[in-house]
Amino acid sequence: MTAEAAQATGPDPLRTAPPAADGRPLRIALLTYKGNPFCGGQGVYVRHLSRELARLGHQVEVLGAQPYPVLDGALDGMHSPAFPAGGSVRLTELASLDLYRQPDPFRTPKAREFRDWIDALEVGTMWTGGFPEPLTFSLRARRHLAARRGAFDVVHDNQTLGYGLLGLPRAGFPLVTTVHHPITVDRKLELDAATNWRRRASVRRWYAFTRMQKRVARRLPSVLTVSGSSRQEIVDQLGVEPRRVHVVHIGADAALFSPDPAVPEIPGRIVTTSSADVPLKGLIHLVEALAKLRTEQPAAHLVVVGKRAEDGPVAAAIERYGLAGAVEFVKGISDAELVDLVRSAQVACVPSLYEGFSLPAAEAMATGTPLVATTGGAIPEVAGPDGETCLAVPPGDAGALAQALGRLLGDAALRARLGAAGRERVLRRFTWEQAARGTVEHYRQAISVQAAAAARRR
Numbered sequence: 001m002t003a004e005a006a007q008a009t010g011p012d013p014l015r016t017a018p019p020a021a022d023g024r025p026l027r028i029a030l031l032t033y034k035g036n037p038f039c040g041g042q043g044v045y046v047r048h049l050s051r052e053l054a055r056l057g058h059q060v061e062v063l064g065a066q067p068y069p070v071l072d073g074a075l076d077g078m079h080s081p082a083f084p085a086g087g088s089v090r091l092t093e094l095a096s097l098d099l100y101r102q103p104d105p106f107r108t109p110k111a112r113e114f115r116d117w118i119d120a121l122e123v124g125t126m127w128t129g130g131f132p133e134p135l136t137f138s139l140r141a142r143r144h145l146a147a148r149r150g151a152f153d154v155v156h157d158n159q160t161l162g163y164g165l166l167g168l169p170r171a172g173f174p175l176v177t178t179v180h181h182p183i184t185v186d187r188k189l190e191l192d193a194a195t196n197w198r199r200r201a202s203v204r205r206w207y208a209f210t211r212m213q214k215r216v217a218r219r220l221p222s223v224l225t226v227s228g229s230s231r232q233e234i235v236d237q238l239g240v241e242p243r244r245v246h247v248v249h250i251g252a253d254a255a256l257f258s259p260d261p262a263v264p265e266i267p268g269r270i271v272t273t274s275s276a277d278v279p280l281k282g283l284i285h286l287v288e289a290l291a292k293l294r295t296e297q298p299a300a301h302l303v304v305v306g307k308r309a310e311d312g313p314v315a316a317a318i319e320r321y322g323l324a325g326a327v328e329f330v331k332g333i334s335d336a337e338l339v340d341l342v343r344s345a346q347v348a349c350v351p352s353l354y355e356g357f358s359l360p361a362a363e364a365m366a367t368g369t370p371l372v373a374t375t376g377g378a379i380p381e382v383a384g385p386d387g388e389t390c391l392a393v394p395p396g397d398a399g400a401l402a403q404a405l406g407r408l409l410g411d412a413a414l415r416a417r418l419g420a421a422g423r424e425r426v427l428r429r430f431t432w433e434q435a436a437r438g439t440v441e442h443y444r445q446a447i448s449v450q451a452a453a454a455a456r457r458r
Helices: 041-055 117-127 133-146 163-167 183-193 197-206 209-219 228-238 283-293 313-320 335-344 359-366 379-383 398-409 412-429 432-457
Strands: 027-032 059-064 088-093 154-158 175-178 223-225 245-247 269-273 301-305 327-330 347-350 371-374 391-393
Touching: 027 041, 027 133, 041 059, 041 088, 041 154, 041 432, 059 133, 117 133, 133 163, 133 209, 154 432, 163 209, 175 432, 183 197, 183 209, 183 228, 209 228, 223 228, 228 245, 269 283, 269 335, 269 359, 283 301, 283 313, 283 398, 301 335, 347 359, 347 398, 359 371, 359 379, 359 412, 371 379, 371 398, 379 391, 391 398, 398 412
Parallel strands: 027 059, 027 154, 059 088, 154 175, 175 223, 223 245, 269 301, 269 347, 301 327, 347 371, 371 391
Antiparallel strands: none
């Protein structure tokens, strides 16, 4: 891949080059190797950012692999009434072999499914215990874009960080990449949670792609991230020069996630968004906190938006503490159902050990639901000061979680104050329109840099 290395590093081009002079609408290729919003924050990012870019008048084409993105106002034909300013959102499917689909994950494709050497690479990496999608998607995206030179003003990669990206600037595509947080953080937490050498070896092999992501990130001309905390992690763990990393906060859909007094509040209800089998999300500590809390407040119960684990530490903790009737998992609900669920809770909780931003925190605050959150990663950046816009506790401390949850459940006035302050904070700092406008500024700078580089070569 050395033949596709990006331009040599030097003075920060985004600081030394003037921004693009014109304010014309842009043609944007937005790349996402895993874009379904029900699969995590990357899909939520693509959905909301693409919509807000289109509302600003830009033409957005999302290039995505399975599970395909869910996009708002996507074009079925030549025009969409969703964006009267002339913007548009369109999906182009760059199909993988979909090796991790349900109900047959880690499947071996039939011979007729293979189309080219990239498919063979994808299967071979899976067979040897690795995760191939960032690399293979980047190679398919580069091939697709190379056939469409001149079709886009800028390419925006959503944390693929595959080798295929490195050829894009040389092919004439201005490139901007978003890194929500380094996946090396997930790797470390999963290694820490591994209980034997076989599991540790499996985790190391699965996360082998992070070596590629480090190499690629160091060569990228412009990296966007969602928080100051993530920016520091990218510098420290990926080795990216600080001057190349820029913070553009993301946020909540404040029109959708809004207070509604007509939704009845359920006494004792705590809501969280988490996958039971992801150590980083800290769900096991919240389950332990619930067990402590229910000795004093028996009505306390937890609704988890996410996948239920049938075995593992969380499932074992629910059984050990006798919480089967006090912990409910919900999955596949609509946006409206999710918003009403958060509105119905007396408390929202983010128990994560680390977050690069924490969309669930911003969304809960936008509904006016009071928040208990840890201080892991960027969560304090979003949730704000302890006692003013949330109650903050150390990550991994079930006792502190139980105490904060109990305090909020028992104090209606505190809930009302924190809920109102939380929504005001989101409206002031964290909306998708603000995120789109900030991102477009970096698009225009990247375009200007690419044009200047082309002029020098000429």
